[in-house]
Amino acid sequence: MKKQNVDGSVVALTKSEPLTALVADIARWTTGCGEFQTPVPGLTFYHHDQPTEPKPGLTEPSICLIAQGAKRIHLEDETFDYDAHRYLLASVYLPTTYQVISASPGEPYLGLVLKFDMRELSRLMIDSNLPATRTRDIDRCMSTGEVTLPLLSAFQRLVALVNEPEDIPILAPMLHREILYRLLVGDQGDRLRQIAASGSRSHQVARAIEWLKTNFAQQLRIDELAGMANMSASSFHSHFRAMTSLSPLQYQKHLRLQEARRLMLAEDLDATRAAFQVGYESSSQFSREYSRLFGAPPLRDVNSLRQAAVGDDG
Structure with missing residues (x-):
């Protein structure tokens, strides 16, 4: 990517510039430690001055980007570490345990989470004529990917909207869509396309997961869930575990x-x-x-x- 100076000269844009802007904007918005909702729909900031103890929680379909510091998340027996160079991607609701592993008062942990809906990805795949992934394997619905300059630049522009609230209704949906597009064409794009493609096994299981997320208080009937995914009970159980690392009952x-x-x-x-x-x-x-x-x-x-x-x- 390149930018044009006021004198008309063109220079290459590096990651350090949007990353520095991200750090400044998140730090300015977050007073103290904890979670901070922003006026941008689906966008949340996080600020911690020291490492945290592991905490169980529920990770929503989202991309987690870190401007400064590092974080660790456990999905059953798998561990994902990520920082300013790698983002975390979750494509369905997943029970996890998470902790900040790098933070200090001088260099606090500054991160963000941007939620998304799988229907948005499906529409974007159609609108952009992106092909579905060719692999038939079921992938885990959590992964880390490289923070590229185009992705980082889009996030920096989205975060900057917290300072321009009048621009949010028009520009935020456009930037949200750009970020999803960058994910679909990035190194984790196959995982997202696999689950966003209507008719794929991952998409069918994801629909059942979405139903279970809303109806968890009901008695669990594997045959009915499998029917939602158009699978046999044994096939559904296997694919469910492959995607979430958990059985439906867990x-x-x-x-x-x-x-x-x-x-x-x-x-x-x-x-x-x-x-x-x-x-x-x-x-x-x-x-x-x-x-x-x-x-x-x-x-x-x-x-x-x-x-x-x-x-x-x-």
């Missing part, structure tokens, strides 16, 4: 426990009510599985999170 359990935690924190439900609301029939089983995932029983975990939030606010 995936449902993670979703239930994450939602129960949210209900106790945000809506002040007690453990028993939260357990039944997300589909558990046994409060003792809920407490046991909750402790296994979050490292403490429900009441102790929620109290600890609330105390930590008070400490952050202070």
Whole structure:
């Protein structure tokens, strides 16, 4: 990529320039540590002054880009490290454990997450006449890829919109679309095309995953889920694990426990009510599985999170 100076001369644009602008814009917008929603739809900033402990969570379909620092994410037995040179891509909802591994007060972790919808990718593939991937293998729905200059430049222009809110309604959708296009033609494009292509096995399983994300409190019936994907139960189970590293039952359990935690924190439900609301029939089983995932029983975990939030606010 090139840029034109005021004197008319043309020089090559390097990654350091948009990256420096990204660092400045994210640092300016984030006062203190934590998560910061922006006026740009789907765009969230993150700021941490020190490494963090591993935390279980749910990674949405998104691209995670780091301007400064480094992060690590665990998907069952797989580990993904990424920094300013590599982005993280998740193409379906995935239960993960994540932590910041490089941050300091002098050089804080500054990152962003941009959510996307698989339907956007499918439309973009059609509009741009991009071919579907030729591989028939089912790939994991999480990967890291190289942060190229065109991708970084598009992100820098999107982030700059937080300072120009009147431009967001017009320019943000265009830049969001440009970023998705850069992903589709980049080194992880095959993975995205595989899942975005209507009729592919990955796309069929992703539709079932989307249904499960919304209906996790219902009793899980593998035959019905497999039917949504037009597969046999055994084939669906195999493809589901290949994409998420989890069985459908394990995936449902993670979703239930994450939602129960949210209900106790945000809506002040007690453990028993939260357990039944997300589909558990046994409060003792809920407490046991909750402790296994979050490292403490429900009441102790929620109290600890609330105390930590008070400490952050202070």
